[in-house]
Amino acid sequence: MTKKATDSAGTGRFYFGREIAAVTAHAGGAEWMEKRDRDNAELPDRLVANLDLKPTDAVADIGAGTGYLTFRIADEVPYGRVYAVDIQPEMLSAISDIVDSLSVTNVHPVLGSAKSPNLPVNSTNVAVMVASYHEFFYPWEMMHSIFDSLKPGGRLILIEYRGEDETIELSPLHKLTRDQARKEMEAIGFTLKASREILPQQHFLEFQKPFE
Ligand SMILES: C[S@@+](CC[C@H](N)C(=O)[O-])C[C@H]1O[C@@H](n2cnc3c(N)ncnc32)[C@H](O)[C@@H]1O
Numbered sequence: 001m002t003k004k005a006t007d008s009a010g011t012g013r014f015y016f017g018r019e020i021a022a023v024t025a026h027a028g029g030a031e032w033m034e035k036r037d038r039d040n041a042e043l044p045d046r047l048v049a050n051l052d053l054k055p056t057d058a059v060a061d062i063g064a065g066t067g068y069l070t071f072r073i074a075d076e077v078p079y080g081r082v083y084a085v086d087i088q089p090e091m092l093s094a095i096s097d098i099v100d101s102l103s104v105t106n107v108h109p110v111l112g113s114a115k116s117p118n119l120p121v122n123s124t125n126v127a128v129m130v131a132s133y134h135e136f137f138y139p140w141e142m143m144h145s146i147f148d149s150l151k152p153g154g155r156l157i158l159i160e161y162r163g164e165d166e167t168i169e170l171s172p173l174h175k176l177t178r179d180q181a182r183k184e185m186e187a188i189g190f191t192l193k194a195s196r197e198i199l200p201q202q203h204f205l206e207f208q209k210p211f212e
Contacts, residue, residue: 009171013137016184021134021173024065026090033065043199047130048072050198051157056080057125062117062146063132067095067107073128074107083124085110085117115141119149126150130159131202134176143188147209156190156207159199168201181205 013020024032038044048069053059057080061070064084074082084095084107092109099107112118115138127146136142146156161168163177181203182192190207198204 009173011137015139016180016187018134018176018180019173020137020139021171023087023135023137026088026094030066030090030094033068038068041200042202044069044072047159047199047202047204048076050196050204051076051126051128053077053126054080058123059083060085060117060119060124060127060146060149062112062127062129063135064095064109065091065132067091067098069128069130070095070107071098071102071104074104077106080125081106081108083108083110083117083119085112085119087112087114114138116145117142117149119145121148122151124149124151124154126155126157128157128159131161131174133158133181134160134174139184140188143185147188147190150209152209153211154209155193156185156209158185158205158207159202160205161202165201176203178203178205 009021010019011022053076055078057077059073059077060083061073062085064070064086067084070082070084086092092111095109110118127150158181160176161170163175178195185207193208194206196204
C-alpha cells in the first residue's frame with residue numbers, strides 16, 4: 001500500500017502496518033556509516049562475536065553499505081566467504097577499494113536489486129542484515145529470495161535499532177520493534193531462535209530457516 005510519506009525518512013509505502021524507510025544514500029550516508037563513535041555506541045565487535053560463525057561459513061551481509069561490518073565478519077570466516085550485497089554501486093565500489101587495498105580474498109561484492117540479493121539458491125549458512133531491513137522497498141520479495149539463498153537450517157541475523165526505545169534519537173522509521181520483526185519474519189517461514197539484548201541500542205534477533 002502506498003500513502004503520503006509521514007516524514008522525510010519515509011517512502012509512503014507500508015508493509016505489515018509500518019512505513020518503509022527511504023534508502024540511506026551513499027551521498028551523506030556513507031559518512032554516517034563510518035562515523036567513529038559507532039564503535040562505542042554499537043559495539044560491532046560484540047555483534048560479530050555473537051554471530052557464532054564457523055571458519056568455513058558462507059555469510060551474506062545484506063545491505064552492507066561501506067562494509068562497516070563486512071570486514072569484521074570476513075575475519076571470522078578465513079576459510080569461508082562473505083557476500084557483501086547492496087543495491088547502491090557506490091557502496092560496492094567503496095568495499096572493492098578496501099578489498100584491493102588490503103588484498104582481502106574472502107569478500108565478494110554483489111550488486112543486489114530491490115527484490116533480490118542475487119545470490120544462488122542454497123548458497124549461504126548465515127544472512128546478516130544490520131540496519132538495512134527497514135529500508136527494503138520490497139520486503140516480501142527480498143525476504144523470500146534471502147530465504148531461498150540460505151541452506152536448510154541456515155540462520156538469519158536481524159539487527160535493528162529498538163523501536164520500543166524512544167530515547168534513541170532516530171526517526172521511528174529507522175527502528176523496529178521485536179514483535180514487528182518477529183511477525184514479518186515468521187510470515188516468510190523463519191522461526192525465531194534467539195533474541196539477545198546484548199547491544200546497547202539494537203535488537204539482535206536470530207531466526208532460522210527450517211531444515212526441510
Ligand atoms: C543504514 S545503511 C546500513 C549499512 C551497513 N549495514 C552498516 O551498518 O553500516 C542501509 C544499507 O542498506 C542498503 N539497502 C537498502 N535496501 C536494500 C536492498 N533491497 N538490498 C540490498 N541493500 C539494500 C542501502 O543501500 C544501505 O547501504
